[in-house]
Amino acid sequence: MLHPHIIKTLTATAFLMMAVALQGRVIEVCPECPVSSISEAIELAQPCDTVLVKKGTYSEGNILIGKDLTLFGEGNPILDGGGNSEILTIHSQFFHIEGFTIQNIGTSYTQDRAGIRMKESQNFTIKNNRLLDAFFAIYLEKSKDGVVENNFVLGQAENEAGSGNAIHLWYCENIIVKDNHLAGHRDGIYLEFVDNSRVTGNIAENNLRYGLHFMFSNDNFYHHNTFRNNGAGVAVMYSRRIDMFQNVFEKNWGAASYGLLLKEIHDSRIEQNSFLENTVGIFTETSNRLTYVRNTFAHNGWAMKISGGCQQNVLTQNNFMSNSFDLAVQIAGMDNNYDGNFWSDYSGYDLDRDGVGDVPHRPMKLFSYIVTRTPESIVLMRSLFVDILNFSEKVSPIFTPENVVDHAPKMKQTSGIAQGAETPGPKIDPAAKPGHSLTQNALTIK
Amino acid sequence: MLKILKYSFYDLIRSRWTYIYCGFYLLFTLSLLWLSSDLSKVVISLMNVVLLLCPLIATMFGVMYYYNSREFTELLLAQPIRRTSIFFGQYLGVAGSLSASWLIGTGIPFILYGVFGSAQAGNFFTLMLVGVALSFIFSGLAFLIALNNENRIKGFGLAILVWLFFAVIYDGLLLLSLAWFSEYPLEKFSLTASMLNPIDLSRILILLKLDISALMGFTGAVFRKFLGTGFGMSVSLIVLTLWIILPTLGIRRVSLRKDF
Amino acid sequence: MITIHHLQKSFGKNHVLKGVDLAFDKPGITAVLGPNGSGKTTLIKSILGMVLPDDGNIEVAGKSVRNRWEYRKQIAYLPQIARFPDNLTVKELLSMIKDLRGKAASDQHLIDLFELTPFLGSRLSNLSGGTRQKVNLVLTFMYDCPIIILDEPTAGLDPISMVRLKELIENQRAAGKTILVTTHVMSLVEELAEEVVYLLEGKIHFRGSLKVLKETYGESSVERAIASLLEQQKNTPAFSSNGQPAFVTA
Ligand SMILES: Nc1ncnc2c1ncn2[C@@H]1O[C@H](COP(=O)(O)OP(=O)(O)O)[C@@H](O)[C@H]1O
Ligand SMILES: [Mg+2]
Numbered sequence: 036m037l038h039p040h041i042i043k044t045l046t047a048t049a050f051l052m053m054a055v056a057l058q059g060r061v062i063e064v065c066p067e068c069p070v071s072s073i074s075e076a077i078e079l080a081q082p083c084d085t086v087l088v089k090k091g092t093y094s095e096g097n098i099l100i101g102k103d104l105t106l107f108g109e110g111n112p113i114l115d116g117g118g119n120s121e122i123l124t125i126h127s128q129f130f131h132i133e134g135f136t137i138q139n140i141g142t143s144y145t146q147d148r149a150g151i152r153m154k155e156s157q158n159f160t161i162k163n164n165r166l167l168d169a170f171f172a173i174y175l176e177k178s179k180d181g182v183v184e185n186n187f188v189l190g191q192a193e194n195e196a197g198s199g200n201a202i203h204l205w206y207c208e209n210i211i212v213k214d215n216h217l218a219g220h221r222d223g224i225y226l227e228f229v230d231n232s233r234v235t236g237n238i239a240e241n242n243l244r245y246g247l248h249f250m251f252s253n254d255n256f257y258h259h260n261t262f263r264n265n266g267a268g269v270a271v272m273y274s275r276r277i278d279m280f281q282n283v284f285e286k287n288w289g290a291a292s293y294g295l296l297l298k299e300i301h302d303s304r305i306e307q308n309s310f311l312e313n314t315v316g317i318f319t320e321t322s323n324r325l326t327y328v329r330n331t332f333a334h335n336g337w338a339m340k341i342s343g344g345c346q347q348n349v350l351t352q353n354n355f356m357s358n359s360f361d362l363a364v365q366i367a368g369m370d371n372n373y374d375g376n377f378w379s380d381y382s383g384y385d386l387d388r389d390g391v392g393d394v395p396h397r398p399m400k401l402f403s404y405i406v407t408r409t410p411e412s413i414v415l416m417r418s419l420f421v422d423i424l425n426f427s428e429k430v431s432p433i434f435t436p437e438n439v440v441d442h443a444p445k446m447k448q449t450s451g452i453a454q455g456a457e458t459p460g461p462k463i464d465p466a467a468k469p470g471h472s473l474t475q476n477a478l479t480i481k
Numbered sequence: 482m483l484k485i486l487k488y489s490f491y492d493l494i495r496s497r498w499t500y501i502y503c504g505f506y507l508l509f510t511l512s513l514l515w516l517s518s519d520l521s522k523v524v525i526s527l528m529n530v531v532l533l534l535c536p537l538i539a540t541m542f543g544v545m546y547y548y549n550s551r552e553f554t555e556l557l558l559a560q561p562i563r564r565t566s567i568f569f570g571q572y573l574g575v576a577g578s579l580s581a582s583w584l585i586g587t588g589i590p591f592i593l594y595g596v597f598g599s600a601q602a603g604n605f606f607t608l609m610l611v612g613v614a615l616s617f618i619f620s621g622l623a624f625l626i627a628l629n630n631e632n633r634i635k636g637f638g639l640a641i642l643v644w645l646f647f648a649v650i651y652d653g654l655l656l657l658s659l660a661w662f663s664e665y666p667l668e669k670f671s672l673t674a675s676m677l678n679p680i681d682l683s684r685i686l687i688l689l690k691l692d693i694s695a696l697m698g699f700t701g702a703v704f705r706k707f708l709g710t711g712f713g714m715s716v717s718l719i720v721l722t723l724w725i726i727l728p729t730l731g732i733r734r735v736s737l738r739k740d741f
Numbered sequence: 742m743i744t745i746h747h748l749q750k751s752f753g754k755n756h757v758l759k760g761v762d763l764a765f766d767k768p769g770i771t772a773v774l775g776p777n778g779s780g781k782t783t784l785i786k787s788i789l790g791m792v793l794p795d796d797g798n799i800e801v802a803g804k805s806v807r808n809r810w811e812y813r814k815q816i817a818y819l820p821q822i823a824r825f826p827d828n829l830t831v832k833e834l835l836s837m838i839k840d841l842r843g844k845a846a847s848d849q850h851l852i853d854l855f856e857l858t859p860f861l862g863s864r865l866s867n868l869s870g871g872t873r874q875k876v877n878l879v880l881t882f883m884y885d886c887p888i889i890i891l892d893e894p895t896a897g898l899d900p901i902s903m904v905r906l907k908e909l910i911e912n913q914r915a916a917g918k919t920i921l922v923t924t925h926v927m928s929l930v931e932e933l934a935e936e937v938v939y940l941l942e943g944k945i946h947f948r949g950s951l952k953v954l955k956e957t958y959g960e961s962s963v964e965r966a967i968a969s970l971l972e973q974q975k976n977t978p979a980f981s982s983n984g985q986p987a988f989v990t991a
Binding site: 292335411412414 | 519521522525528529532533648649650652653655656659660663667668670671672674675680681684685687688692693695696697698704705
């Protein structure tokens with residue numbers, strides 16, 4: 036699934052970094068050492084050197100780095116911004132940062148301050164760090180060929196205007212965002228003009244807006260992530276060829292809340308994801324040629340809401356289980372295909388025992404239409420009267436789009452429910468040595 | 482009163498109908514649990530049943546028991562017993578035996594299935610509670626209707642009509658009025674209207690747990706306050722209690738004025 | 742023991758009791774007579790508080806019965822129609838009533854008297870009408886109450902039981918009870934009653950001893966006396982202008 040050229044580049048990066056660790060000098064920094072500040076160490080460092088920062092709190096304001104270095108924190112040193120400063124601004128061709136706690140960046144309404152900013156950089160790894168109370172935590176701009184891995188980011192965002200994103204990517208390429216735990220920011224991961232990148236194994240929860248947010252980004256792949264209790268799980272907008280695989284979208288509740296929001300995205304594949312207990316599992320608008328396959332929708336308010344301008348989408352082998360509403364298709368005359376799904380409230384039979392129901396299923400209920408028009412009528416949900424209405428509409432559709440039909444409803448659900456990302460929080464090993472860690476790094480990126 | 486209650490209760494739990502009723506729930510719940518591994522689906526099916534059947538059976542049982550025990554009631558009326566004690570005793574006997582059937586018939590399979598400790602435990606409790614409340618409310622209404630109507634056929638018809646009204650017609654009228662006045666703010670109206678029907682009220686109590694994902698999709702402030710907090714739950718429970726008390730007061734009033 | 746003042750009762754448009762004044766203050770047996778639908782049962786039920794008067798007042802042992810229930814401890818009542826919970830056995834019914842009234846009762850001798858022992862275990866729904874009536878009688882007489890009210894006690898009884906019943910009533914009279922009986926069996930009246938109250942169209946048409954009744958109408962039997970009472974009633978207005986019953990004698 037990984038785009039081959041990413042693999043190629045990353046492997047190259049890893050080898051280079053190993054070389055760095057093997058060949059360069061190590062400059063130690065600690066409060067009592069001859070070199071007691073990071074800025075000083077960086078000043079002294081030659082390319083390919085390692086700056087080894089020992090336990091302690093370092094309040095040095097904004098540290099600018101323009102060299103190819105390894106910056107390694109031992110015993111979890113703290114870089115404190117004092118509430119009014121960006122902390123690390125890096126411009127480098129080879130860079131590795133690992134093992135720091137970076138905190139107190141402070142909100143700014145005039146500049147996008149970050150905990151770690153990679154500017155026009157490449158071949159970098161940002162790994163095993165903790166970023167607390169950051170405005171933007173990790174900010175990549177105009178960079179490529181990098182890995183952001185196993186970081187723990189916890190913000191205190193209270194409103195959208197006064198908060199930044201946990202991981203922010205702008206004009207990037209070939210980036211891997213992997214196994215991070217992101218909470219309390221505006222977006223968990225934000226990608227704008229980012230291509231050929233991969234987002235995997237992350238947990239994004241309790242973020243104000245989206246767990247993951249794509250804008251104008253093409254050819255990306257995100258899989259095995261968990262998006263829980265964000266304003267909305269994932270928003271994919273104005274993009275093409277985004278593959279979504281084995282993610283879990285859960286408990287995204289609220290009036291404008293979705294597990295997955297798709298807006299003007301085309302030619303993408305949504306496969307084996309789980310949508311659990313969201314107000315709306317997937318909301319899609321003006322999105323064409325999408326394939327939804329083997330996803331599971333359970334206990335959502337609406338499993339899917341399909342708004343206008345969605346053509347040639349295919350839904351098949353999905354499981355729709357115990358949702359308040361399975362489908363709300365808001366406009367008639369769209370040529371999407373709904374055949375071959377499992378619907379837990381399918382009431383037909385399978386006499387020839389071929390696993391396919393003999394009676395077509397109409398997943399869009401009349402009541403779903405009524406609630407869209409008169410939201411207050413939700414108080415009548417599951418009442419006998421509504422059941423009767425739904426039944427009569429099922430028999431002869433008048434209000435709901437006639438072509439929203441599964442002609443071959445499955446009798447059994449499709450197996451293979453997404454696992455998402457399981458491990459909450461990063462596994463920071465304070466005792467790790469730089470060389471050792473780099474080897475590990477090289478191994479992790481396969 | 483307790484003595485009358487005891488005798489009515491024993492009288493009813495020895496009745497074949499009680500066994501049939503209880504047995505139905507037992508079989509129904511067992512087969513649902515057997516057929517579907519998804520507990521929440523079973524809860525939904527049972528919800529449909531509890532909202533339909535509990536009121537219906539309570540209504541019919543209430544009316545039938547009242548009429549069938551008429552002569553016996555007269556026997557009691559001639560005894561040195563307070564009038565209200567007789568009727569409350571009988572009413573509670575009916576409501577109690579119905580509730581017992583319901584609790585046993587659906588409770589045992591669920592407990593055997595291990596509902597405690599599962600994610601559905603909360604829903605299960607709500608369901609049990611709603612079944613009991615509806616049994617009480619509708620047998621109370623049935624007693625009230627029967628007390629007011631000497632004519633069995635008329636009483637029976639009226640009771641079924643009341644059930645039909647609350648189970649179906651009311652919702653139809655509510656939906657019509659919501660659609661008709663859809664330009665106006667209807668949040669308060671729709672919530673209040675649902676409170677005024679014990680079946681709707683019970684349904685909403687279950688919805689608050691079962692469909693909270695969908696219910697949270699609404700922007701209105703009143704809805705959010707009602708649904709999102711414990712507020713809705715508390716108000717619903719209070720109104721449900723009122724719904725139990727009201728027919729009881731009616732029974733008291735009518736029984737004190739009635740000739741036998 | 743029982744005083745009734747100007748008792749009025751209507752069921753809808755049906756004006757059943759149109760001002761009844763009666764007092765039963767001496768021990769002894771009074772037969773309450775009248776055609777079907779004349780309001781005998783209504784009168785009795787008013788005393789028991791089962792029917793609530795529209796107007797007038799009823800006192801038992803000097804206290805108004807309105808909204809009270811304790812006074813019923815002093816009354817043994819045999820209802821006109823005896824139907825019981827279908828699921829109960831005779832034994833259960835008896836113990837239940839005992840449980841409810843909470844007073845020690847002398848039921849065993851009554852069960853023997855009416856030969857009910859074989860039926861004790863049967864469900865009430867399986868009993869014949871006569872047997873039920875016997876159960877009914879047991880229920881009534883097992884308490885030692887100063888007032889006994891019997892509404893059609895002979896319904897469905899076989900001759901032997903009838904004899905037993907008469908003996909029973911006699912015994913109660915001997916014990917100094919105040920007894921009211923409604924019946925259509927005139928021989929029973931003839932044999933037992935000291936006094937007769939005749940109800941017609943909601944009013945008391947006659948109150949007096951058997952002897953006076955027969956003498957007033959110049960007949961030798963109660964049956965005939967009643968027949969001529971009815972005859973006369975057709976010909977003459979029943980009530981004098983002051984609204985008093987025409988033939989009340991002390
Ligand atoms: N509960 C009642 N409701 C309406 N009408 C009644 C009721 N009880 C008795 N009646 C009517 O009152 C009249 C007197 O009845 P009742 O006292 O039973 O007469 P009796 O015992 O003298 O035959 C009858 O016309 C009867 O239909
Ligand atoms: Mg009578």
